[in-house]
Amino acid sequence: MNGTTPASSANGHAAEWTPDSWRSKPIKQCPDYPDKAALAKSVSELKRMPPIVHPTEIVRLKQHLRDVARGEAFLLQGGDCAELFDYCEQDAIESKIKLLLQMSLVLIWGADKRVVRIGRMAGQYAKPRSSPMETLNGKLVPSFRGDILNGFHEDERELDPGRLVRAYNHSSATLNYVRASLASGIADLNRPLNWGLGHVRDPELKAKYQEAVDFLTEMVRFMGTIGAENEKLHTVDLYTSHEGLVLEYEEPLTRHLDDPTAHPSQGKKQYYDTSAHFLWIGDRTRQLDHAHVEFFRGIANPLGIKVGPSTPVDDLLALLRTLNPSREPGKITLITRYGAAKVASLLPAHIRAVEDSEYARTVVWQCDPMHGNGRSVSGGIKTRRFSDIFSELQQTLHIHKEQGSYLGGVHLELTGDAVTECLGGSEGLGEDDLSTNYTSFCDPRLNEKQALELAFLIADHYRC
Ligand code: PEP
Numbered sequence: 001m002n003g004t005t006p007a008s009s010a011n012g013h014a015a016e017w018t019p020d021s022w023r024s025k026p027i028k029q030c031p032d033y034p035d036k037a038a039l040a041k042s043v044s045e046l047k048r049m050p051p052i053v054h055p056t057e058i059v060r061l062k063q064h065l066r067d068v069a070r071g072e073a074f075l076l077q078g079g080d081c082a083e084l085f086d087y088c089e090q091d092a093i094e095s096k097i098k099l100l101l102q103m104s105l106v107l108i109w110g111a112d113k114r115v116v117r118i119g120r121m122a123g124q125y126a127k128p129r130s131s132p133m134e135t136l137n138g139k140l141v142p143s144f145r146g147d148i149l150n151g152f153h154e155d156e157r158e159l160d161p162g163r164l165v166r167a168y169n170h171s172s173a174t175l176n177y178v179r180a181s182l183a184s185g186i187a188d189l190n191r192p193l194n195w196g197l198g199h200v201r202d203p204e205l206k207a208k209y210q211e212a213v214d215f216l217t218e219m220v221r222f223m224g225t226i227g228a229e230n231e232k233l234h235t236v237d238l239y240t241s242h243e244g245l246v247l248e249y250e251e252p253l254t255r256h257l258d259d260p261t262a263h264p265s266q267g268k269k270q271y272y273d274t275s276a277h278f279l280w281i282g283d284r285t286r287q288l289d290h291a292h293v294e295f296f297r298g299i300a301n302p303l304g305i306k307v308g309p310s311t312p313v314d315d316l317l318a319l320l321r322t323l324n325p326s327r328e329p330g331k332i333t334l335i336t337r338y339g340a341a342k343v344a345s346l347l348p349a350h351i352r353a354v355e356d357s358e359y360a361r362t363v364v365w366q367c368d369p370m371h372g373n374g375r376s377v378s379g380g381i382k383t384r385r386f387s388d389i390f391s392e393l394q395q396t397l398h399i400h401k402e403q404g405s406y407l408g409g410v411h412l413e414l415t416g417d418a419v420t421e422c423l424g425g426s427e428g429l430g431e432d433d434l435s436t437n438y439t440s441f442c443d444p445r446l447n448e449k450q451a452l453e454l455a456f457l458i459a460d461h462y463r464c
């Protein structure tokens, strides 16, 4: 091991951290691979591979998130619930980039702030599951745990360590195309109609979107006229993220590398998880004394923590003290997901615990209005009501305003395809419509129109 990181033992953690110190802790959702030799082969292959992302990019994202924590920028994070290896394909990648760009255009216009974009993509391959078994085609089979662990098809439900390497390859190929598209002008603000609306037919939404496009086009034209054209108008940053669930994958991609913020003569190094720019700890794996918190307390990437009805107020501060002992602004994003019926009674106490502590104004508050609003309809189909999603986001905006804190971001499950997975919205999608185009392999996602409606909700909130 390349050295260790000393850390506080205030939370009962061992003083020394190493990339494998998580192995001595209890762990949830851990794959128990039957073929240990095959696992060791995959892990050693991953160890040899180059980083997928670079520390310079990781640090740049952390600086942007510091601006979000200070209320100077807005964070938009979105993508699939479970990204499949099959989504590593030109059209799927482009349509996701375009939807994130459309939404950020609306947010820039409405909130009058810079937008930081993070895709739930290029690595969102692992899913925590509440039950080890599920029914598929009338048969009880091991649950689908995401393409990094097993396959959706009933014949592929056994854990396969070879998938760890396939995850690396698909993640890199996806990010390569994201980078190539951005470098080739997909996000050029001089050409906003490049990301014109795809499936949206609603005249009211189209008119509102056109207003935002016209506003930005005029602004860019004006900047050109006065000679203030800036190379930043030709592209944007798009960072990647996934749930840091499979530590057998994250550990070999964690590298001890030069800290780009330090002068080279200092020789300062940090551990970076180079599988993505941003990693989050899920609702099921954030126990203070368990393996996931142990692993993530040692890495320098910005981190998300899912916060929900089962998060005790005291745990929240203990998590911040463990994962961000130096109180770096922007290091931690609290991704709140209570459900529309619970947010009003739970969020204020979480806000007060943080904002009345030494962590005031250091965290990014981000609303995930998806994960507290799941429901099943007849036939066991998983869905969410758009009205619940809208309501949780609306209440969250309101509560932060009331508490004097800043809702700096939104975390959504979405796709650029015209899927019919969430009920309602202005199309009034009913239970019978769900089967029209339900293609999610895990949680139901917002389609382009529903996602834009949420972007306008946020824009209108900040415009008033
Ligand atoms: C997710 O973001 O897909 C997820 C599983 O969320 P949570 O951990 O909040 O349930």
Ligand code: MN
Pocket (backbone or CB within 6 Å): 081, 082, 371, 413, 442, 443
């Ligand atoms: Mn999900």
